[in-house]
Amino acid sequence: MATTASTAQERAAELNVLARKQRSLWGDALYRLMRNKAAVGGLIVIVTAFLVAALAPLIAPYSPIEIPQNPASQMEPLWTGSKYTDPRYLLGTDFLGRDIVSRLIYASRISMIVGFVPTAIVFGLGVTVGMTAGFFGGWLDQALMRFTDIIYAFPDFLFLLIIVASFRNSPFGKLLDGLLLIFVAIAIVGWVGVARLTRGQVLALKEREFVEAARSVGATPRRIMAKHLLPNALAPLIVTAAFAVPGAILGEATLSFLGVGIIPPTPSWGQMINEGFPLFAANPWAVLLPAICISVVMLAFTFVGDGLRDALDPRMKT
């Protein structure tokens, strides 16, 4: 395919004639995304965070949860030059004497998992339901709409909070240090929005000619949905997913900050803020460092999300 493309371009140049550009939809989007410096920077940060999370046991200097024998608690980071530093701990220690670097590294695992796993669930469930509702219409569609209206009436995070707070003392809530409950809560709150979005896309695409064409050739509804509707509805879904991940990360961080998220001693950035906050004035960096980590990761995802949206926006196509 590439050779025909380039020869066509050459012929066009010869004839001084305007030839249409050859790039496909996805190739074009990828090209545009790569040209967006902020998005590329964000991707690098995300990949780095991923690697740090994956390699945590290898790179963390100390254990994140063990309390050392003679704890040197509330040490400041080395570069502050204060008298409360310990050369063993680059970024200082928390109120129990645990190394902050190690805790930050292990906390990145929580963030990465919380970002991607619930998002995957949300999309798997939301897209399936939304597509079915949009395609078949009828009572399923009506029911979905009523249901989403109700969920929309709840402020997102507060619903999350209610679910988590209600069940955190139950055996289910204690699984995986509370992680499983957080997954489920995020999934419950999030799938509805995705379902609605997908439904909207399907409704718009359903009437287009290529669907009619597929139907007239005898394609089954499942085939139509999978091969025709889904690829075309994909672009806004991808952008939504790109923003859903940081949303989930933020949800967990906020829950942990309020004390109902990850169960200590497992570290998460929000959890570290929660623990360090009472001692903020005396030991600010124990709070600032995880705050910075959250900010950087959130910004990275936002840049990528924005970049994806710009890259996939057909209006910008010339």
Add this chain to the structure above:
Amino acid sequence: MIPTLFFVALITFALAKAAPGSPFDRNPDKPPRQETIDRWNRFYGLDKPVHEQFILYLTNVAKFDFGISVVRQRPVSDIIGNGFPVTAQLGIQALLLALAVSLPLGVISALRQNTMVDYGSLFFATVGTTIPSFVMAIFFIYIFALGLHLFPITGWGTPQHMVMPTVILALGAAAFLARITRASMLEAIRQDYVRTARSKGLREQVVIVGHVLKNAMIPVATVVGPAAAGLITGSFIIETFFSVPGIGREYVRSILALDYPVIMATTLLYAFFIIVANLSVDLVYGMLDPRIKVAK
């Protein structure tokens, strides 16, 4: 609206009931005697079957009786009555501040695209909408309270107390509104009628103010309602952080303590605001855009 509120109440109620644990076992070391628990259950009506409790609750709500807080031993209406004005004040202040900053910023940044002002406002918009409010609060406190000793960290009452919570709460809304304003202005300026206006010989200033702004502000105005609702329902983080005695802080406390009456009442209140805000969108559209008539 009523059916939606009904379901909101139902779901919240179900969740609260399904949650293990009760508000009475606050102190695991000294659990209350069983007869005390029975007495409390009778007092709060918790010994009746679940569906009866729900119906009882609904009938009381219709009479504006929201019950008694299990934890605080005071009527819920009192608690809400004390907390809500604070939250409302915080929310309104934040909204006004956000509008005052974001609208001019959005307009100017659209008119001066790709200049320092534009990049600055885009940066502000990105940071403001991305970084969570409690993280922002942390940075602010470090710089302004701990570093410069300008403002107190917690509490409410004096203007100094109000500055940081208001500013941080406004930040998110301002960033969001600035972004929308800018996008809307850019969209409006591209329209054909702007070219027509220029072709009549009008000065650029007249074109912008007389023709573009009115169109550009419509999407922004419709979004103010939901933004306000977002401020009111989202203030809980700021309130918890800065110990502001508003309804948000109460709400978080009640959820953590499983104080059902307060949870129910506040959830309904929040849901009510959100629904009203969403309805306001269409209403505002109808008022501002002559192309859309709102059926009464």
Add this chain to the structure above:
Amino acid sequence: MADLLEVTDLHTQFFTRDGVVRAVDGVTFQVAAGETLGIVGESGCGKSVTALSLMRLIPQPPGKIVKGSIMFDGQDILKMDDDDVRGIRGNNIAMIFQDPMTSLNPVLTISRQISEALELHLKMDKSEARKRTIELLELVNIPSAKKRVDDYPHQFSGGMRQRVMIAMALSCNPKLILADEPTTALDVTIQAQILDLLKNLAREFRTAFILITHDLGVVAGMTQRINVMYAGRIVEKADTVELFANPKMPYTWGLLRSIPRLDESRKAKLVPIEGLPPDLIAPPPGCKFEPRCQYRRDVCKEKEPELKHIPNSKSDHEARCWGTQEGGWLVDTDWKREIGDTRLLEAIKQETASVTATPETPPGA
């Protein structure tokens, strides 16, 4: 008497990431007072850009008028300062745009939109302007003008909206009106009404018109003279009657052949112009139409012909073609019968096919 409008060697370019687009590449023409000139050509030939250049409405960042002069009423528009240009816009020269729905501001009443110019240029106060607005609306045959003057654009039908635009253009009694595809967005029956209206107004107020369109049928009944444009240049200039009776440029022949005619036999085929429009960033060195011309010869590829008077035609008939100019091989060609070298036609068709990209995916999200 000097002409009302004299455009000399106008060059308007757009500076894009992919290169410099030479949208108007050396255009010279005149319009006399009260005259209607037609500018005809396909999309992208530069006709709209020419009109926008006349009013200096070219958006400055990507666009720029790099050369030439536009003498209007004795003054060079390109040398005026901004305030003076604004004084002319809507006042001495007015413009009617193609799509009346998007060209009118949806949130302002048409009363406000028409009165604006009156208050600005003619210094009328609100009540005078309103009276005059109602008069103008009646002039363009909008029924119940008094009641509808406070309506919004969306409350009018397409044809009515275009009448509103016309009223707006007429409001300050301009000497010249530029009409850019005024009927393209309208139904055929409404088209006829609007064109009729324009014709009557031109006659009644002795306004000069420049009528820009891709539709030869429109210019046939409306104009006294026609400029045919291609690739940013004028390729033929003639009186309307002369142009239709005796066209002297293969592009014009192609245009006329692509129109179905009632007086043709049923068996006659429509002969479209094959090929694609030229790249305005890197146009061909010779004649711009050469790649699509089935009468072409080597000289056409090497050198660009000038716009010159041609033999066997009226004195002011000019064309830009080696073949039809003095000594050329097309001087005596009967364009209706001789379709030219059919093998060349085929070759052009093949070349086009090899260059056109096939779309890969169905319409994306």
